[in-house]
Amino acid sequence: MNKPPIEIVYDDRERAEILIKQLSKQTDLRLVRKRLNLGDYQINEWLIERKTLSDFVISLCDGRLFSQVSRLSKSPNNTALLIEGSSRDIAAYGITREAVMGALCSIAINFNMPILRSLSQAESAKILYFCATQLNSWETGVISNGRKPKRHKNRQLFILQSLPQVGPKLAKRLLIHFESIEAVFTAPEEELLKVEGIGQEKARGIRGILTSTNKRGHNQPD
Structure with missing residues (x-):
């Protein structure tokens, strides 16, 4: 008996053509495009907000970052932040590495929000796929090492x-x-x-x- 595909919902305003194309190649996934009030992707009870590293730094500098994270954290769903890009993408912004690290620590500790990191849309697609398969394994009672969760x-x-x-x-x-x-x-x-x-x-x-x-x-x- 074939298993039903794992569903990933993505926001219809999301601009990530390479990411979506890579996910669409996975035969065990079903992509659903619709308007999400919060987050860019939804996998089961998890909402994942994707930000490029440059977007992350811009929103940190103009004061929008923590209000955005706060609003996301108040969702009844579990939430995570996926940050995409490398230090080269923010070289021209004049922000210190320490400031970025401090913001990441604050989000992880104060908002209890996991932070996922990728270098590109293609790598983000792999991370979302791994998240989807892991969450599906937990829901069906079997995790990757073959043991059942509590x-x-x-x-x-x-x-x-x-x-x-x-x-x-x-x-x-x-x-x-x-x-x-x-x-x-x-x-x-x-x-x-x-x-x-x-x-x-x-x-x-x-x-x-x-x-x-x-x-x-x-x-x-x-």
Whole structure:
């Protein structure tokens, strides 16, 4: 039985003809072109923003970089930044290597965002392909070394994501804070509010769905 192709969605505004052409050569991929509100590529629950190194430096210099990264990090999806190019591409900008390194460290540490590096569109295509196959392997329960990942935590996160307005990132924060699904389900609103990303409305919504009952009485006909 043939496996279904792995889907990679790419934003219809993305200008990367070589990259897309290289990906289209992979027979186990299916490329979908559509408008993405955030990121340039989506693979399962991951959004990947692609920036050339020159774009990265320009946005760093004009102050847009961290607002862009912040907006991306607030997505309910997992997010990563793919930076493409070499130091030759930014030689004329007069920016120090230390400034670029500092920005990369800030993104990785403060925003908890993985950073992927490539030298060209062709190499970016390979990285996206590797990401897609690795994520697909995890979802199907087999990783590249042939061992199965721990499924218990994945099932816990899947259950938590069924709560109102809880995406992958928030589900992880809930599980880290409360350590068990039972503790999340029994937590009062004030305790839920201690978790980053949960405000009064979201906490009320979670408690509402967990404590709601069928209002139809037992003596009423079905």
